Amino acid sequence: xxxxxxxxxxxxxxxxxxxxxxxxxxxxxxxxxxxxxxxxxxxxxxxxxxxxxxxxxxxxxxxxxxxxxxxxxxxxxxxxxxxxxxxxxxxxxxxxxxxxxxxxxxxxxxxxxxxxxxxxxxxxxxxxxxxxxxxxxxxxxxxxxxxxxxxxxxxxxxxxxxxxxxxxxxxxxxxxxxxxxxxxxxxxxxxxxxxxxxxxxxxxxxxxxxxxxxxxxxxxxxxxxxxxxxxxxxxxxxxxxxxxxxxxxxxxxxxxxxxxxxxxxxxxxxxxxxxxxxxxxxxxxxxxxxxxxxxxxxxxxxxxxxxxxx
Numbered sequence: 001x002x003x004x005x006x007x008x009x010x011x012x013x014x015x016x017x018x019x020x021x022x023x024x025x026x027x028x029x030x031x032x033x034x035x036x037x038x039x040x041x042x043x044x045x046x047x048x049x050x051x052x053x054x055x056x057x058x059x060x061x062x063x064x065x066x067x068x069x070x071x072x073x074x075x076x077x078x079x080x081x082x083x084x085x086x087x088x089x090x091x092x093x094x095x096x097x098x099x100x101x102x103x104x105x106x107x108x109x110x111x112x113x114x115x116x117x118x119x120x121x122x123x124x125x126x127x128x129x130x131x132x133x134x135x136x137x138x139x140x141x142x143x144x145x146x147x148x149x150x151x152x153x154x155x156x157x158x159x160x161x162x163x164x165x166x167x168x169x170x171x172x173x174x175x176x177x178x179x180x181x182x183x184x185x186x187x188x189x190x191x192x193x194x195x196x197x198x199x200x201x202x203x204x205x206x207x208x209x210x211x212x213x214x215x216x217x218x219x220x221x222x223x224x225x226x227x228x229x230x231x232x233x234x235x236x237x238x239x240x241x242x243x244x245x246x247x248x249x250x251x252x253x254x255x256x257x258x259x260x261x262x263x264x265x266x267x268x269x270x271x272x273x274x275x276x277x278x279x280x281x282x283x284x285x286x287x288x289x290x291x292x293x294x295x296x297x298x299x300x301x302x303x304x305x306x307x308x309x310x
Contacts, residue, residue: 003046003218004030004066004111006055006102007073009037011180012117012210016070019211021045025219030066032058033073055098063109068218070115071102074148085271086264088144095148100155106166107159113167115217116156117210120174120203120227121146125280131201132233132285135172135225142280143273153225160223167223171213174229174282177304178207184274189308192240196249199235201283206230206299206307216293226293227284230301236278242305252278 003020007013008031018040020029031037031050039048051062055073063069075085075094084090099116106114122139123129124146130137141147153170160168175181177189189204205228213228240247252275259275289295299307 001026001068001218002028002030002066003068003070004032004063004106005070005072006032007071008050009033009035010072011182012176012207013072014038014180015178015207016072016211016214017048018045019208019215020218021048023215023219028065030063032062055102058102058105060105060109063106063111066106066109066111068113068115068221069102069106069111070117070214070218071099072117073098073102074117074152091144092148092151096151096155099152103156103159107163112165113169113218113221113223114156114159115169115171115214116152117214118153118170118172119146119149120172120229120282120284121277122150122153122172123282125200125277125282127280129280129282131281132283133227134285135227135288143271143276145271145273167221169217169223170225171210171217172225172227172284173205173210173213174203174284176205176207176210177308180207186308188236189239189305192244192247193250194236194240194247195252195255195278197252198279199237200279201233201281202236202239203229203233203282203284204239204301204304205297206304209297209299212298213289213293213295216295220293222292224288224292226289226295227286228289228295228297229284229286230297230299230304231286232301233283234301239301239305242302243309 026046029048075091123133124140124142139150141150156168
């Protein structure tokens with residue numbers, strides 16, 4: 001089996017490449033990104049072919065012989081865009097238009113399975129979000145990043161209907177944390193600050209478990225939409241106070257007022273849309289991933305926090 005990975009130099013790509021290389025059924029991996037990805041040390045695993053290119057220039061020849069495409073590339077929380085990260089139309093074009101181009105190029109190259117890493121953010125969250133959320137629950141994006149994820153999901157599902165020979169798998173993880181995670185997520189997971197007010201349940205996922213779910217999707221070729229998440233589900237207050245005597249509540253109104261300013265100053269602060277969902281629950285039902293992908297998270301919520309803080 002030959003697998004191509006877009007966004008291979010990104011946070012999760014650095015974890016996914018070695019996980020795929022260890023899978024015996026995969027002989028070759030094509031790592032695609034606008035920056036050169038860090039490649040695992042050569043061993044007995046799959047051969048990795050790294051190609052530096054912009055997805056806008058992706059051609060069928062770049063995917064020649066590829067069976068499965070894993071699409072990770074996304075303009076995430078500032079990313080590489082510099083000041084352009086404030087330009088909504090540019091970000092939308094990077095996320096949606098380039099994804100659509102990538103999907104159509106893959107089909108024309110003979111790719112027969114596409115795995116897209118979406119996000120639990122497509123559900124909201126909203127104050128009235130049900131607990132837990134199943135894949136059947138309608139998407140209700142609350143901020144631009146989630147809107148783009150929904151748009152790419154819809155584009156991929158439409159492509160799968162038009163070309164039934166190509167199956168589609170959509171994975172919806174919550175915030176993915178670990179050594180390679182975005183600095184903002186690491187700061188929140190390691191910090192003592194939490195939003196004051198109601199204790200809304202929030203889910204996280206360790207990066208190796210996220211990579212394992214993608215590997216299972218590739219090797220089983222299971223089509224459909226699947227929620228992913230660590231268990232049990234905790235509040236941000238519980239995370240901040242875990243193994244600590246004290247933590248500091250911060251008024252949500254203050255967070256929403258200051259975060260856009262921080263985002264203007266540094267991409268490390270993340271998209272201000274993310275703080276909009278702090279007043280709603282985000283608890284995922286991961287039953288379908290267990291039953292159909294054969295995937296179960298190996299790292300609990302408590303262990304996620306222990307690993308980061310140790």
